[in-house]
Amino acid sequence: MSILAVGTVAFDSIETPFGTAPRVLGGSASYLTLAARYFCPDVRLVGVVGRDFPDDYVQRFRDSGIDLRGLETDESGDTFHWKGRYHYDLNERDTLDTQLNVLVDFEPTLPEDYRSSQIVCLGNLDPAVQRHVLDQVDDPEYVLCDTMNYWIEHTPDSLRETLQRVDCLVINDSEARELANEPNLVQAADIIRDMGPETLIIKKGEHGALLFNGDTVFSAPAYPLEAIEDPTGAGDTFAGGLAGHLAQVGRYGADDLRRGIIYGSAMASFVVERFGPERLYHLNRELIVERARAFRELAAIPKLAPLQAA
Amino acid sequence: MSILAVGTVAFDSIETPFGTAPRVLGGSASYLTLAARYFCPDVRLVGVVGRDFPDDYVQRFRDSGIDLRGLETDESGDTFHWKGRYHYDLNERDTLDTQLNVLVDFEPTLPEDYRSSQIVCLGNLDPAVQRHVLDQVDDPEYVLCDTMNYWIEHTPDSLRETLQRVDCLVINDSEARELANEPNLVQAADIIRDMGPETLIIKKGEHGALLFNGDTVFSAPAYPLEAIEDPTGAGDTFAGGLAGHLAQVGRYGADDLRRGIIYGSAMASFVVERFGPERLYHLNRELIVERARAFRELAAIPKLAPLQAA
Numbered sequence: 001m002s003i004l005a006v007g008t009v010a011f012d013s014i015e016t017p018f019g020t021a022p023r024v025l026g027g028s029a030s031y032l033t034l035a036a037r038y039f040c041p042d043v044r045l046v047g048v049v050g051r052d053f054p055d056d057y058v059q060r061f062r063d064s065g066i067d068l069r070g071l072e073t074d075e076s077g078d079t080f081h082w083k084g085r086y087h088y089d090l091n092e093r094d095t096l097d098t099q100l101n102v103l104v105d106f107e108p109t110l111p112e113d114y115r116s117s118q119i120v121c122l123g124n125l126d127p128a129v130q131r132h133v134l135d136q137v138d139d140p141e142y143v144l145c146d147t148m149n150y151w152i153e154h155t156p157d158s159l160r161e162t163l164q165r166v167d168c169l170v171i172n173d174s175e176a177r178e179l180a181n182e183p184n185l186v187q188a189a190d191i192i193r194d195m196g197p198e199t200l201i202i203k204k205g206e207h208g209a210l211l212f213n214g215d216t217v218f219s220a221p222a223y224p225l226e227a228i229e230d231p232t233g234a235g236d237t238f239a240g241g242l243a244g245h246l247a248q249v250g251r252y253g254a255d256d257l258r259r260g261i262i263y264g265s266a267m268a269s270f271v272v273e274r275f276g277p278e279r280l281y282h283l284n285r286e287l288i289v290e291r292a293r294a295f296r297e298l299a300a301i302p303k304l305a306p307l308q309a310a
Numbered sequence: 311m312s313i314l315a316v317g318t319v320a321f322d323s324i325e326t327p328f329g330t331a332p333r334v335l336g337g338s339a340s341y342l343t344l345a346a347r348y349f350c351p352d353v354r355l356v357g358v359v360g361r362d363f364p365d366d367y368v369q370r371f372r373d374s375g376i377d378l379r380g381l382e383t384d385e386s387g388d389t390f391h392w393k394g395r396y397h398y399d400l401n402e403r404d405t406l407d408t409q410l411n412v413l414v415d416f417e418p419t420l421p422e423d424y425r426s427s428q429i430v431c432l433g434n435l436d437p438a439v440q441r442h443v444l445d446q447v448d449d450p451e452y453v454l455c456d457t458m459n460y461w462i463e464h465t466p467d468s469l470r471e472t473l474q475r476v477d478c479l480v481i482n483d484s485e486a487r488e489l490a491n492e493p494n495l496v497q498a499a500d501i502i503r504d505m506g507p508e509t510l511i512i513k514k515g516e517h518g519a520l521l522f523n524g525d526t527v528f529s530a531p532a533y534p535l536e537a538i539e540d541p542t543g544a545g546d547t548f549a550g551g552l553a554g555h556l557a558q559v560g561r562y563g564a565d566d567l568r569r570g571i572i573y574g575s576a577m578a579s580f581v582v583e584r585f586g587p588e589r590l591y592h593l594n595r596e597l598i599v600e601r602a603r604a605f606r607e608l609a610a611i612p613k614l615a616p617l618q619a620a
Contacts, residue, residue, distance in 0.1 A: 089493040183399040185516075186534045206495075207517035210534065219608050221529030224496045224520065255612040262611055292614050298529050301572055301606045302565040304599065 001247040004114055005032040006046035006133045007123020007146075007236070008080050008103060009053075009071065014275060015085040015096075018229050024276030025057050026082060028123030028146065031236035032243070033066045034280040035267045036121075038288060039244025044114055046070035046133060050079040050102040060281065069111040074102040090231050091205065110136040121243050123236060124148050127155055127162040134165055142252050144168045144243055145197070146235070152179050164196040167252070170239050172203045185210065186217075199257060201242075203235050209261055213254055220261045221299045223269035223291070230275045234268040237280065241267035266291040311557040314424055315342040316356035316443045317433020317456075317546070318390055318413060319363075319381065324585060325395040325406075328539050334586030335367050336392060338433030338456065341546035342553070343376045344590040345577040346431075348598060349554025354424055356380035356443060360389040360412040370591065379421045384412040400541050401515065420446040431553050433546060434458045437465055437472040444475055452562050454478045454553055455507070456545070462489050474506040477562070480549050482513045495520065496527075509567060511552070513545050519571055523564055530571045531609045533579035533601070540585045544578040547590065551577035576601040 012026030029047040037043045044067040053073065061068055083097040106129060115138045122130040122145040130145065145166040151159050152175060159179075163169065169192065173185060179195075180188035189200050189212040200212040204222075211218035241264035242257075249256055266288055270279045322336030339357040347353045354377040363383065371378055393407040416439060425448045432440040432455040440455065455476040461469050462485060469489075473479065479502065483495060489505075490498035499510050499522040510522040514532075521528035551574035552567075559566055576598055580589045 089487070177399070184536065184538070186536045204517065207514065208529070208531075217534050217608055218610075219518070219531030219534070220611070221518075221531070221609075224527050224529070226494065226496045228494070258610075258612055259614060262614065289614070296611045296614065298527055299531075299609045299611055300528075300568075301530070301609055302568055304569060304572065304602050304606065 001040060001119065001250055002042040002044060002117045003036050003040050003119045003121060003243050003247050004044045004046060004070075004117035004133075004137065005029050005036065005121040005123060005240070005243070006070075006108065006130070007032060007121070007125060009045070009047040009049050010080040010082055012232055012276065013081070013083040014230055014232055016090065016230050017086065017088055019275065021230065021275035023081070025060065026232065026276065027080065028125075028236040030061075031233035031271065031277055031280070032121055032123055032240040033061070034064055034277050035237045035240025035264075035271070036244035036247070037064050037066055038267070038283060038285065039241070039263070040247035041065065043067060044070055044117060046108050046110060046114070048072045048074050048102050048106045048108070050077045051075045052078045064281065070108065070114055072108065074105070077102040084232070086231065090228055093231075108133060118142070119243055119247050120144070121239060122146065122162070122166070123239075127151055127158040130162045131165070134162075142167050142246060144170060144239060146170050146239060147175065149175055149178055160195060166197045168199040168201060168257075169197040170201045170203065170235075170242070172205070172235065176200070176202050201261065203238060205231070205234070209238070209265065211257055211261055213257055216254065218258050218261065220258075220265055221295065222265065223295060223298065225269060225272065228272045231272050233277060234272050237271040238264040238268040240264070262292050262295045263288070265295060311350060311429065311560055312352040312354060312427045313346050313350050313429045313431060313553050313557050314354045314356060314380075314420075314427035314443075314447065315339050315346065315431040315433060315550070315553070316380075316418065316440070317342060317431070317435060319355070319357040319359050320390040320392055322542055322586065323391070323393040324540055324542055326400065326540050327396065327398055329585065331540065331585035333391070335370065336542065336586065337390065338435075338546040340371075341543035341581065341587055341590070342431055342433055342550040343371070344374055344587050345547040345550025345574075345581070346554035346557070347374050347376055348577070348593060348595065349551070349573070350557035351375065353377060354380055354427060356418050356420060356424070358382045358384050358412050358416045358418070360387045361385045362388045374591065380418065380424055382418065384415070387412040394542070396541065400538055403541075417442060428452070429553055429557050430454070431549060432456065432472070432476070433549075437461055437468040440472045441475070444472075452477050452556060454480060454549060456480050456549060457485065459485055459488055470505060476507045478509040478511060478567075479507040480511045480513065480545075480552070482515070482545065486510070486512050511571065513548060515541070515544070519548070519575065521567055521571055523567055526564065528568050528571065530568075530575055531605065532575065533605060533608065535579060535582065538582045541582050543587060544582050547581040548574040548578040550574070572602050572605045573598070575605060
């Protein structure tokens with residue numbers, strides 16, 4: 001199986017209560033691919049960087065075995081740069097600066113080989129660009145998609161068009177409420193799934209994730225970490241682990257999605273332990289399986305005896 | 311087994327986006343006892359009401375089989391009255407008015423029979439009053455306690471004194487952060503458990519609950535409801551279901567606590583479906599067991615296969 005991931009490749013300059021990290025490797029496609037590659041040997045990155053993107057960042061992708069033929073370098077400008085500051089409890093952040101740079105004119109042309117990709121991950125981007133990528137894939141088996149408030153507010157019609165072609169939408173709870181214009185998440189899920197995606201995954205950060213699929217709901221916990229250094233990229237890492245697991249098993253059933261969410265959550269629980277994607281360079285499958293199993297223990301509800309007469 | 315629950319008995323005047331409910335029966339002791347009685351035949355209420363407390367509210371307790379010998383009527387004043395308004399998404403509320411009334415001089419003297427109570431639930435009250443009740447119980451097997459930001463901020467030393475005598479503290483996430491003065495919940499749990507309670511349960515509303523006990527953590531989901539009419543009393547109802555289950559099994563081990571949290575969560579998921587405690591009058595054990603089982607399905611993580619080599 002192969003995974004094609006399109007999204008941003010960026011510099012992130014991050015401030016948290018625990019320190020600062022200027023110009024670390026960031027972007028949705030970076031986190032997605034660096035996580036997915038632990039599960040799937042054939043991970044293809046589609047993105048753009050500028051003239052200022054350092055060789056050693058490229059080398060890190062290569063060392064991780066990621067196919068970079070879809071990573072374009074636009075010499076006319078600089079790399080997308082996001083600056084943000086997290087609050088005291090890490091649940092909120094302020095964007096201090098966003099320099100889109102070469103991302104403004106990003107309209108990727110996929111390498112010929114990429115047309116046969118089986119799983120497509122549409123990282124958070126202009127929905128028109130997401131469709132432009134989908135148009136170049138012959139017959140994807142499974143399409144995952146992320147988006148954000150900006151596109152929900154500014155390009156709602158274009159976003160709806162993309163959603164009709166998506167199997168699984170992965171967004172956070174505030175985005176779900178805004179997309180559906182409905183505060184209740186269960187009702188919001190119905191409304192969003194009517195827009196196209198058979199499956200909806202709602203990320204709730206430190207509160208885990210909800211899966212709406214078929215007639216059932218799955219509530220996944222978040223791993224209770226002693227120390228979180230930097231939440232940046234957790235959502236994309238989650239999607240990378242999820243897509244990686246689906247690619248590994250080649251199935252998209254309810255149990256596969258539940259397991260995928262747990263592997264995605266495990267990967268996300270690692271990445272927040274260090275600034276940037278640092279933690280994703282040095283994992284191994286034993287560590288990942290161990291963390292995923294800890295989630296099962298964390299969420300295990302013992303068998304319930306029948307309620308005796310009071 | 312017997313449960314003694316001390317707390318407020320109140321009028322609540324509630325506004326939510328779905329309607330208003332003036333002067334409905336409220337208070338921590340009300341929700342606690344009305345939930346616990348489905349699990350335990352011997353539930354004893356300790357509280358105070360004023361001269362304006364209607365007979366039919368008293369009758370509702372009686373019809374529910376709750377022992378009211380510990381409910382004092384203070385003819386010198388009116389019943390505690392809380393007025394609040396919930397926001398659009400029900401996750402936040404504003405207190406519009408608080409009339410403490412007869413609660414100001416509440417210093418309960420327990421009926422003699424109550425001294426032998428086995429499980430004691432200290433609802434949110436002045437920590438000195440909580441201790442005053444504990445002083446009158448001969449040898450409680452298990453003490454559960456709730457508190458709130460007001461006591462954390464205004465009577466920290468008194469609260470610490472109470473906590474030393476508590477087996478299980480049940481508070482919400484913002485209270486846990488404030489009590490420990492630590493934003494990370496895992497670290498906050500360590501700090502709080504050092505204050506006395508062997509077990510800490512952190513309620514997270516629509517995000518479920520966390521149990522810190524021994525060396526393990528349990529993450530319980532919340533039930534995804536299509537419609538929530540009024541979140542008032544959910545936390546006390548949760549504590550009532552938890553205490554009820556513990557009384558029913560007469561054990562306080564890790565699995566008992568996990569199951570108790572699920573029964574508590576199930577009770578809370580019912581109570582928010584209607585204004586006030588209305589839903590607690592008409593439940594039965596089949597409905598409760600069915601809801602609790604739905605939690606197991608909701609949180610079930612399928613067995614994880616070993617991660618294959620990528």
